[in-house]
């Protein structure tokens with residue numbers, strides 16, 4: 001007699017296969033808690049296949065993991081930002097997976113050209129081990145970390161998701177763009193003299209709320225400079241993190257703004273209940289699901305920035 005798979009078992013099998021869409025070309029490179037999943041051949045393979053240390057792994061793949069581990073040790077080990085692998089929101093998550101994908105595919109999936117994309121949804125069955133949970137982001141196969149800080153940007157999104165559910169663009173993208181300065185210096189810092197005006201002027205505020213990445217130069221950098229928040233990256237870290245070709249991950253040891261950003265994230269976390277109540281969500285749980293990008297959050301986030309700004313005066 002022919003055996004028929006019970007529907008429930010079939011569903012379980014389908015879910016498992018759907019959760020592990022590993023490609024036959026897929027290779028996994030591990031560096032600590034970071035797993036980079038890439039195609040060794042084909043159109044999604046890294047565009048630069050240089051392998052200076054002849055270990056069979058393209059250098060850009062190792063360099064992506066190195067940049068993320070460097071950012072991790074700086075932000076979490078040194079500067080006390082919330083750790084995505086040790087926080088309330090992502091309990092039980094033990095690793096971070098990075099999918100390397102062709103630029104065409106990322107553009108197709110998102111409708112825009114992106115070099116990276118981070119997710120707040122946990123991968124319940126990680127690709128490298130279906131029994132482990134992972135956070136994940138995507139990086140385009142065109143990215144060379146020696147010239148591109150997209151891995152730091154995407155990793156910082158995971159820090160933001162670990163810190164607060166607020167997800168308005170000028171905050172999420174603007175502050176993540178700021179974080180890139182840890183490994184790739186902007187040419188010229190703003191003087192920060194116009195911060196008072198931005199914090200106290202409705203027109204400026206409205207302009208800010210419409211921004212995304214541009215909020216970094218409009219608000220976050222000026223705020224960091226204005227508040228004189230300048231830290232030195234320890235030489236231990238500067239010396240430790242190098243790309244395969246020997247060049248340093250941290251271009252110098254100056255970093256503006258980490259204390260201001262960390263405090264802002266802390267204050268934002270404390271305002272989630274207030275946001276939920278004032279925007280008439282049933283509770284903070286519903287707000288976290290449906291309201292985290294609500295336009296009405298803008299004013300609340302701005303109040304958080306003001307609170308941090310005024311606390312240091």
Ligand SMILES: [Zn+2]
Nearest residue numbers: 153157173176
């Ligand atoms: Zn981003």
